[in-house]
Amino acid sequence: MSKYARLVYNSIAETLTYRTNLVVSFGVIAIPFIIAVIFWRGVFFANNSVANYSLKDIITYYFIVLFIQDFTYPALNYDIVMDIKSGRLNLLLIKPVNYFWYAFFLRLGSNIVYFSVVMFFLIIYALVFNQFLLLTPDKIPVFLLSFLLSYILGRLISFFFSIFVLFLENYMGLESFVNFIVPIFSGILLPVNLLPGLLYKISSYLPLRLLVSYPVEMYLGKENLNIGIIYSYFFWIVLFALIDIFVWREGLKKYRAVGG
Amino acid sequence: MDVVITVEHLQKVYKRQQRKSGLHSVIKDFFRRKYTEIKALKDINFTVREGEIVGYIGPNGAGKTTTLKILSGILYPSGGFVNVLGFTPWKRKGDFLKRITLIMGQKNQLWWDLPAMDSFLLFKEIYEVPDDIFKKQISTLLDMLDAGKLVNYPVRYLSMGERMKMEIVGALIHDPDIIFLDEPTIGLDVLSQTAIREFLSTYNKEFQKTVILTSHYMKDIEELSNRVIFIMNGEIIYDGAIDKLISKTLSYEYVEVTFDTSKGFVKKSYKVNKEEIPNFLRKLLSDNSSIVEIKHKKPDLEEVARIIMASNGIKKDE
Amino acid sequence: MKRYLKIFRLQLVNQIVSYSIFKGDTILLLISDTFGLIFSVIFFKALYNNIHAIGAWNYESTLLLVGIANFVDSFYRFLFEKNVRRISALVRKGTLDYALIKPIDIQFYLSTGRFNFQTLSSLLLSILIILHAVKLLRLAINVFNVIVFIVLLMVGISLRYVFSLYSSIISFYTTRVSAFHSLQAEIFKYAEYPLDVFRGLTERIFFTLMFPIILIANAPAIAIIQNRNYLVILSIFISAVHFYLSRALLFASLNKYQSAGG
Numbered sequence: 090m091s092k093y094a095r096l097v098y099n100s101i102a103e104t105l106t107y108r109t110n111l112v113v114s115f116g117v118i119a120i121p122f123i124i125a126v127i128f129w130r131g132v133f134f135a136n137n138s139v140a141n142y143s144l145k146d147i148i149t150y151y152f153i154v155l156f157i158q159d160f161t162y163p164a165l166n167y168d169i170v171m172d173i174k175s176g177r178l179n180l181l182l183i184k185p186v187n188y189f190w191y192a193f194f195l196r197l198g199s200n201i202v203y204f205s206v207v208m209f210f211l212i213i214y215a216l217v218f219n220q221f222l223l224l225t226p227d228k229i230p231v232f233l234l235s236f237l238l239s240y241i242l243g244r245l246i247s248f249f250f251s252i253f254v255l256f257l258e259n260y261m262g263l264e265s266f267v268n269f270i271v272p273i274f275s276g277i278l279l280p281v282n283l284l285p286g287l288l289y290k291i292s293s294y295l296p297l298r299l300l301v302s303y304p305v306e307m308y309l310g311k312e313n314l315n316i317g318i319i320y321s322y323f324f325w326i327v328l329f330a331l332i333d334i335f336v337w338r339e340g341l342k343k344y345r346a347v348g349g
Numbered sequence: 350m351d352v353v354i355t356v357e358h359l360q361k362v363y364k365r366q367q368r369k370s371g372l373h374s375v376i377k378d379f380f381r382r383k384y385t386e387i388k389a390l391k392d393i394n395f396t397v398r399e400g401e402i403v404g405y406i407g408p409n410g411a412g413k414t415t416t417l418k419i420l421s422g423i424l425y426p427s428g429g430f431v432n433v434l435g436f437t438p439w440k441r442k443g444d445f446l447k448r449i450t451l452i453m454g455q456k457n458q459l460w461w462d463l464p465a466m467d468s469f470l471l472f473k474e475i476y477e478v479p480d481d482i483f484k485k486q487i488s489t490l491l492d493m494l495d496a497g498k499l500v501n502y503p504v505r506y507l508s509m510g511e512r513m514k515m516e517i518v519g520a521l522i523h524d525p526d527i528i529f530l531d532e533p534t535i536g537l538d539v540l541s542q543t544a545i546r547e548f549l550s551t552y553n554k555e556f557q558k559t560v561i562l563t564s565h566y567m568k569d570i571e572e573l574s575n576r577v578i579f580i581m582n583g584e585i586i587y588d589g590a591i592d593k594l595i596s597k598t599l600s601y602e603y604v605e606v607t608f609d610t611s612k613g614f615v616k617k618s619y620k621v622n623k624e625e626i627p628n629f630l631r632k633l634l635s636d637n638s639s640i641v642e643i644k645h646k647k648p649d650l651e652e653v654a655r656i657i658m659a660s661n662g663i664k665k666d667e
Numbered sequence: 668m669k670r671y672l673k674i675f676r677l678q679l680v681n682q683i684v685s686y687s688i689f690k691g692d693t694i695l696l697l698i699s700d701t702f703g704l705i706f707s708v709i710f711f712k713a714l715y716n717n718i719h720a721i722g723a724w725n726y727e728s729t730l731l732l733v734g735i736a737n738f739v740d741s742f743y744r745f746l747f748e749k750n751v752r753r754i755s756a757l758v759r760k761g762t763l764d765y766a767l768i769k770p771i772d773i774q775f776y777l778s779t780g781r782f783n784f785q786t787l788s789s790l791l792l793s794i795l796i797i798l799h800a801v802k803l804l805r806l807a808i809n810v811f812n813v814i815v816f817i818v819l820l821m822v823g824i825s826l827r828y829v830f831s832l833y834s835s836i837i838s839f840y841t842t843r844v845s846a847f848h849s850l851q852a853e854i855f856k857y858a859e860y861p862l863d864v865f866r867g868l869t870e871r872i873f874f875t876l877m878f879p880i881i882l883i884a885n886a887p888a889i890a891i892i893q894n895r896n897y898l899v900i901l902s903i904f905i906s907a908v909h910f911y912l913s914r915a916l917l918f919a920s921l922n923k924y925q926s927a928g929g
Contacts, residue, residue: 120850124857131864136718265699278706283713423767425926439925443770451768458765460681467681474674475771 093194101198119210125151126218140283146309148221150280153305156211157236158277159203161243161300165264168195169251174260178344189333192251193244228307231314235304238322243300245329252333255340270295276302282311296325353527353559354397354420359429361390361415361583389415391583393429399526400557402549404570404591407580408658413563416580417529420561421451434526447476450525454532457516459504465515466500469522476523483522490518494548510541517545521552530562534569546572567651577650579657586657595653596623603646604629609639671775678780696785701792704737707859708796722863727803728892729861734796736859736884739820741790743827749781751831752848755838758924767921774917778832804892812891815899819887822906826879827855829906829913836913839920851878858883879905 126148133144142150169192172178181188215222250267254260272278273288275297284292292298299322306312364384390412397403405413418424419431422438422445431438436445459468473483491497496514504512513533521528530549534542550573553560564570570577570591577594579587587594604619604626621629626645634640711733715726724732754777757763766776801808834847858880865871865881874881882905886898 120853124854124860127866127870128857128860128864131861131866132714132718132721134866135721135863139714139717261699262695265695265702269699269702269705272706273709279710279713283717285709285713285716288709288713418764421764421768423764423925425922427926441767446768446770449768451764453764456760456762456765458762463681471674471677471681474670474677475769475776477670477770 093190097194097198097201099198101202119214122151122155122214126221130221140280141311142280142283145221145223146311147280148218149223149309150305152211152214152218152222153232153308154277154301156207157239157304158301159207160200161236161239161304162275162277163243163246163250163267163271163297163300165254165260165267166192166196166247166251168192169248170254170260173252173254173344182341188337189248192248196244223309225308225310228310232304232308235307235314235318235322238326239300239304242296242322242326242329245326245333246296246300248333249329249336252337252340255336255344271297271300274298275300276305280306282306296321296329299325351399352396353399353434354395354561355430355432356393356395356416356420357430359390359393359416359419359431360388360427361412361419361424362427363387363389388583390419390426393580393583393585395578395585395588397559397561399559400553401576402553402560402562402574404574404577405561405563405580406567406570406577406654411580412583413580414531417451417531417561417563421449421529422446423451447523448525449527449529450520450523451529452517452520452531452533454513454530454535454537457504457512459512459515459519461505462503464501464503465507465519468504468519469500472519472522478523482524486522486524487518490521493551494518494544508541510537510544513537513541513545514548517548525558527559527561530560530564532564533562534564534566542566542569549573567649567654571650579654581658581661591650595648595650598653598657599648602626602648604633605642605644605646606633606637606640607642608637609641614641671772674771674775675779679782682780682782682784693785697788700741700785700789703740703856704733704789704792704796707733707737721861724861724863727800728888729859730796731800731804731888731892732861732884733859734793734800735820735823735887736855737789738793738797739823739827739858739883740855741786741793742820742824743831744783744786745790746782746824747778747828747831749783750778751828751835753777753781754835755844758838763924767925773921774914777917778828801891806891807894808891812894815896816887816891819882819890819899819902822902823858823883823887825906825910826883829909830855830878832913832917836916836920839924854878855880855883858885861885862889875901876905879909882906 129144129147129151132139133147139147172181178188181191250263253263257263273284274281274292274295281289281292281298281302299318303312303318307314312318363386365387389410393412393416405416407413415424419426420433420438422441425439434445434448436442438445438449459465460471469483469487472478478486491500494514494517496511496518499507499511499515500518504515507515517533533549534545537545546569549560549562552558553573560573562570562573575590577587577589577591578585579594587597601620601622604621606617606619608615608617619629630643633643708730711726711729715729719725721729754763757766757777766773769776830851831848834844834851837847838844860880862881862885865874871881879902882898882902886902889898890896
């Protein structure tokens with residue numbers, strides 16, 4: 090396990106080296122939230138409720154999104170994409186590491202930094218904006234369980250997108266596609282329940298809302314971790330695990346055939 | 350001829366950040382950064398006359414590039430007096446900038462995806478070069494560099510040597526009086542190096558332009574200039590003719606002798622103290638009957654530079 | 668001035684030529700550039716499905732804000748972004764040296780010349796949204812308010828440029844500036860929010876003077892919807908102050924670069 094610990098360490102050290110960047114990224118995280126508070130307060134000044142969300146619900150919603158999205162957002166993992174595109178993957182294939190876990194732990198390092206930063210700020214916001222935040226301690230266990238499942242699913246989908254690059258000349262199209270559909274259908278842009286009819290319908294067929302929307306709604310007490318949702322988590326997790334194995338095997342065949 | 354560059358008591362001090370490895374120091378650095386002062390130039394004095402080519406040499410980090418950047422107005426000095434063509438360079442007056450140029454072998458300024466000509470036309474506007482002069486200058490330069498057909502290919506398709514030729518044309522479009530060259534032949538193959546060297550030599554002779562040149566290839570310097578300024582650790586340790594530098598530093602020369610032996614011609618090289626040479630030759634001739642050829646060779650700049658840099662200054666050797 | 672226009676034109680032509688070399692990604696880039704705008708429309712569409720208005724702003728007038736804010740943003744990105752963001756790379760790689768020996772206004776040289784053609788799609792889309800919103804709102808258009816409107820758009824573009832320049836200026840002091848660019852780009856994303864969400868006086872002052880996001884879309888929208896022009900003078904004044912401040916900072920930083928050595 091120590092090789093993976095080393096990976097996490099290096100990735101933390103690298104993230105910390107760029108002092109100013111890190112300090113400013115605090116702001117990058119903070120500002121959308123502060124402005125969201127301002128915005129929704131303004132919206133609710135003129136309206137009592139938006140669908141069945143209260144001001145507290147909405148602010149808490151974006152607060153939790155801030156907390157979980159770095160973990161569950163299924164973005165293309167640049168470490169993987171660059172390994173593939175630069176041919177450095179060859180060097181990793183001859184090393185005794187499992188590439189999925191390699192990528193997983195590499196990413197975990199920056200996740201941890203982000204988490205520490207975000208936690209620090211979330212505590213400050215929670216103190217500053219406490220009047221806008223909904224406290225539901227009894228929901229925390231369900232939320233954490235759901236979040237864990239979302240995290241696993243998110244990593245699997247992210248790995249899928251990233252290794253799909255093995256088949257592509259250019260990954261920019263895929264990246265655009267991911268960055269277009271994920272915010273809309275996962276609940277990052279706004280609660281999925283507020284989406285206009287057709288978009289809402291599409292979202293219910295996709296695994297994306299499991300990544301962000303469900304854990305948050307569970308914290309808010311608007312969803313329960315019922316058996317249906319647990320089934321759909323496991324369905325998508327198993328499906329993407331299988332897809333990942335398949336895509337990785339076929340992708341490597343192609344990668345090796347053309348010589349990387 | 351007139352003095353065009355005057356440098357007196359020039360000094361430059363840099364601050365550089367320290368950084369160690371390890372998470373501990375990463376975190377420590379995060380809160381407090383340590384800086385050390387580096388004296389890049391300690392007390393530089395020299396003058397350059399119009400039309401001269403001066404080789405500016407020294408090891409990495411000696412302060413060569415810093416000096417060129419101060420002379421071209423890119424950097425402020427920390428102290429001292431500099432006058433170039435009657436201007437104080439770092440005031441960056443338009444009339445000054447139009448009369449100088451800087452060519453850096455390691456940095457390019459042409460637009461990567463465009464044919465070089467497009468960049469030239471842009472520089473023409475920036476330097477306000479009239480049409481007729483632009484045309485004349487371009488055709489002169491392209492002729493001299495034998496690079497007429499290169500201007501129409503996007504720069505990224507050109508080889509390094511070809512690209513350097515285009516960089517040179519771009520830098521000379523406004524017909525500057527002073528040319529600062531920082532490692533113009535770095536990374537180029539022998540053929541391209543020669544081509545660029547020959548161009549600079551002809552250009553200087555034909556148009557009487559003043560050139561200050563830094564290079565790690567002593568051949569560049571030897572072939573282009575008679576005068577070198579040798580800088581080490583921010584100080585000038587020699588300023589004068591190359592021959593003098595060699596004879597001043599090294600007390601030996603080489604005698605190359607070819608013997609006719611049973612195995613064919615065999616060449617041998619002897620390192621001989623200068624005063625000893627007559628005696629050495631006399632002895633050599635009296636001892637051997639099979640000598641085919643004797644050559645007398647002086648050490649070249651490369652050798653002197655190596656010895657000076659290794660011994661950290663000019664000393665009388667052996 | 669004529670010389671600067673000529674240089675500008677020359678570079679535009681150069682860029683069109685070099686851009687046409689890469690056809691492969693063009694369509695893709697053009698499409699993905701409109702995502703932000705589409706997100707905004709979906710967001711407000713969804714929101715106004717569930718509410719009637721935010722203060723004086725209904726869906727149609729908010730759509731106008733979205734159009735204006737995105738027009739300003741795309742226009743800024745078309746003309747300036749590549750250049751301004753490149754300054755930090757120039758500082759890091761030392762190629763700023765070549766800019767410093769050019770006998771030309773250095774702010775002009777550093778700020779223009781590289782165009783971002785992928786923004787043309789959002790530029791076009793945002794114009795369509797503006798026109799659509801104007802139609803939905805049944806606004807009375809006359810020469811005077813169109814001129815005021817255009818002047819205010821230019822003020823917005825200039826503010827957007829200046830704040831990006833502020834971020835780049837930081838590169839003279841620290842090597843990594845991408846976070847600063849993300850930060851100010853993030854803040855300017857909220858230019859499309861209706862004025863009425865900023866309820867507190869402090870908020871209004873902060874977002875008018877310090878980070879003038881209110882002036883970007885709300886000022887032109889108010890000018891054309893309500894025919895009220897009180898924001899025009901203020902907008903011009905504030906953008907002029909920021910412009911001169913950024914110019915002074917740029918020159919001070921170039922001096923710093925020159926004295927520190929790159």
